[in-house]
Amino acid sequence: MNENSTLFNILLYFVLGIFLIFAIFPFLWMVTTALKSGGEVLTYPPKIFPSSFHWESFQKIWTDGNLMIYFFNSLKVASIATVTTIIIAILAAIGFSRYDLPGSESLKVLFLVSQLFPLVLLVTPYYNIMRILDILDTHLALIIAYISFVLPFSVWMLTNYFNAIPRDMEESAMIDGTTKFGAIIRVTLPLATPGIVATTINAFILAWNEFIFAQTFIDSPSLRTLPIGLRAFMGQYQTDWNLLMAGAVISTIPVIALFMFLQRHVIAGLTSGGVKG
């Protein structure tokens, strides 16, 4: 089958369509629920589309919910943790991928060790550390926890992407008199952009959605992150699905927007000059 044939394209869109329905059906259900009135949500049989659009849920969340505060708290914590993690992880990944250090493979496995243990049991000792540092009930505690928890994956992912990039280009740059490290930064790093973007998104989402650390370390309502805020919100309106779903939709859209932005501008801009050239 040729990839320009109509049949091939139909098949492609068909399979994509099935995957897409699977991926977004629950989300669509969230959106239409958010647009229903309170009474319409719990009717039998359930209706897929609201009989008329109700924006009150969104308004209610926007105005009297604290979700906006939680939203910005999450944004702050997840962004700082992500940027820090990615910088440290890039350095480590370069070390693993481009330098020969005896024992570095064992070290890499050791990095993953912390992730092999159920999180519920790591929370108490983490809490002890934060208490000794006297940073409980601060965002700093969360940032430190998230860095330590996202870093191993990020290092593994980035090492994988760096490994996939041929070394000849940085070697030719080195002939021009640049140091090895300099050549990697200037030549290899831009080529690895898709990988760095993927790793960044992964790190961001892990930090953005984390629940149990945030729930244990944070006491003050004004410092709550989004998952905790949503959980509190659920305690309050547990079966007011229209309100809950409006909250969920509002919390999801910015991440999608961020991703689309990264896809369009960063990846497209950088890769066009690199591998493809």
Place this chain on the structure above:
Amino acid sequence: MAQKNSKENALLNVTPFMKNRIVAVLLLAPACIILFTVVAYPLLYNLIMSFQDINLLRPGGTPFIGLENYKVILSDPIFWRALSHTAVWVISIVGFEMFLGVSSAIILNQKLRFKGAFRGLMLIPWTIPGVVAAFTWRWMYDARFGILNHFLVETGILNEAVAWLGNYNTALAAVILPQIWKNFPFVMILTLAALQSIPVELYEGAKVDGATFWQQLRYITLPSIKPTLYLASLLTTIWSFNAFSMIWILTEGGPAHASEVLTTFVYKKSFQAFNFGQSTATAVIMFAILFVFVILYGKKIFGGGE
């Protein structure tokens, strides 16, 4: 730059070989410092507890009792049930996530209209906070107002609604599906990035030779992303093995242990029986299983990557 370099070399009086080693150590140092200071203590803390008799309801002494906790756990039939459920859970989740993630990445790497929008939409499940996702599925499964039952009954697939989460036979499958849904976009993102790094020249050459799509897939695409596939399956295995909140919100491992996995078992040992000796012992066993897996499987990754 070059000048500075030679100056450094002169100062340190090291060979370029040694210098590279120093650079490597410097590069790895920040990550090592963070991981080993923050992570070592919690792990040791738990390891030590697993050899102690710690029941919160009996405060006072916490004597060391050797392997007693391990013996108790290994002779607990519910542990074995949870272990076999975990195997089903991990294998089906990793399998489906890899299939869905890799195939959607390959499709979304073709020439398509609105590719960016499609990529964004496919990412949605992953971006929804886990708590919300779990509650949404719980509601979709509802035996009276749930949309799933409604569809299945309307289309005639089922005669009557099923309480998916409350039924012995369906509970485990009903918690697996949302977990796959939630995390397959991760595999997609990971694969998509790898696909984008394959040099276009490879495909161009193949096209000149008249290779079909499937041949390109078989001989260019898949071999190029092999290390990424290994990595993706390794990471999804670790994550699904230790996944907790989806199952906990949906069924808490019930009904009657029908969807009990090791993480929910550990949670119950900790916060229902308050026996931290036994819960940490279970966690150490889980750790050992995963560790062996990572060592064996990690070898493959190193082999594929270097």
Place this chain on the structure above:
Amino acid sequence: MKRIIALTGLLVLLAGLFLANGVQAQGETEIDVWIYQSFYENEEDSAIVKATEKFMEENPNIKVNLIPTVYGSGSYRDKFIRVSRGGGGPDVIMNDIIWVPQMAAMEIIQPVGDMMGDKKNEFFETPLKAATHEDKIYGVPYHTNALGYFYNKDLFRKAGLDPEDPPDTWSEFRAAANLITKETDSHGFGYMGHWGGSFEWFSPFWAFGANVLEDNMKEAALNSPQGKMATEFWINMVTQDGVVPKASSTWKSWEEIASGFATETVGMVFGFQNVYMKLENKSFDFDYGIAKLPKGRAGRASILGGGHLCINANSENTEAAYKWIDYMTSVETLNVFDESKRTSARKDAIEHQEFLKNNKKIEPLFESLEFAQPRPPIPKWTQVDYDTIQPEFMKILHEGKSVNDALNDAAKNIDELLAE
């Protein structure tokens, strides 16, 4: 060089900030208090915040930080266990009646009986008993409530039942549940099926004169002839009569109970005052009533719920903490309960609480306090419930195990568990 100086300056500044954070104003005691999120629905305008502000005016040397925390065993109790084991946590927590003996056994909360002195007499007897562990009182009773049942008057009419004369015995209750199931589109009765309905089972069980444990709280008694009879009656109603809908098999929260009732999925549910609170916030177009749980051969029985105020064992400000608790359990602050539609555990609440005075609807719930009893206040209760009773209920419901075998096995397991 300048950079280094600037950096050092910054570090010193940061260190200073950290230190300053730890230093309190001279002579001022600061206490942290965890309250349920539901007491904080009006945020800073909530009655509990206003009352605490007044307390701080009267006690200028005490500063109270109220920390609303989402209620739930995972988000509230387990969080407290984690943080108190880590040596930290708030000075005071609002605590569920069922968690008090557990926490007392864990030695993570302090006895408060001595501090209470004669104040003990101001509260109902049963909440005090529920907070007693090894002869010491570990919590000051705060709010209290008893289980009753809610019934849909419209469905009663449709089924030919008298909505003003709801069932008063268990056999009448069963007959009503059957009629609703048969005559209307709804089911008769809904319960928390996630736990096998074992929570709702207590009331008929007790009403037939059975007990889960012997009086010494060390041996199982649930497989007594009365216990078997009561359980048989209950299970027959649930399984053979089919009055419980399938949807109810996954319910595990009061919210789902209230929602199932409000959507007319079921005509009757058991509930504390919390179900009333939730129904007040929902929109539905039928009339409902609340009644005392029916009588059995041994009379009426109901489960006691509610909460206590407890002091963290790690707290170094016990005196200030108790002072606040004392104020919050005084007559002056009863409006806090009115705001959240709860009942204070004070005996004189009925005289002072506006919410209770003229509220005919919830009167049956208040009256049920007379015969309500706590589930056995033993530290291992969670384990007895989750590891022995619930699994047997699941086996009866899902595997068709006989009530007789199930109760005998449960009794055997309880004995083993309590002997450990």
